[in-house]
Amino acid sequence: MSLNxxxxxxxxxxxxxxxxxSVIENDVIPFxxxxxxxxxxxxxxxxxxGHAHKKLQQLLIAISGSFDVVLNDIHGHQQIITLNKPNKGLLIPNMVWREIEEFSSGAICxxxxxxxxxxxxxxxxxKQFLSS
Structure with a gap:
């Protein structure tokens, strides 16, 4: 997978x-x-x-506060996305490395x-992820 x-x-x-x-139902997300x-x-x-998943997909939402999601793919590309709105979710497919950092006080992910x-x-x- 790539960051695209x-x-x-x-x-x-x-x-x-x-x-x-706000409501999350199966027609909002692809799984x-x-x-x-x-x-x-x-x-x-x-x-x-600080990991990737072989199969699992995730949707991350900043229910309260904010945090940064650092994403890496096996091609060496990196992207940082700040989540800070409870009606926006970040869809992360399988085989994308993720780290969540810079949590604001009271943040809920x-x-x-x-x-x-x-x-x-x-x-x-x-390193194992990059060689997958």
Missing amino acids: NIKIIDIPKITDVRGNL NIKRVYYLYDVPSGSYRG LVVASETYNEDDYIRDF
Whole structure:
């Protein structure tokens, strides 16, 4: 996979004087949802991720605050995307290395995944990833 396959997805936003509501359904993302988790209380200067997936696809959303997603492909290309809007999601296909960093205070990263947890799906060594 290359970084050309990543994209920002607009998540439907229903605006109301009482507050906004966004909905993620299977017609918004190109995979069936099998797992949802979120990252929060990430200490200043820390990062999350540091891996690629052989099969799994993910949608990352900044539910609160902001953070940077550093993406690398096997061709040596890198892209950094800042997420800071709860109605925008970053679709990351399989075989893209990702690291999440620069979490703002109170940031929450919601992750919607195409597969359940499977350790065998992870590539945790960057050199091994580049030689895939």
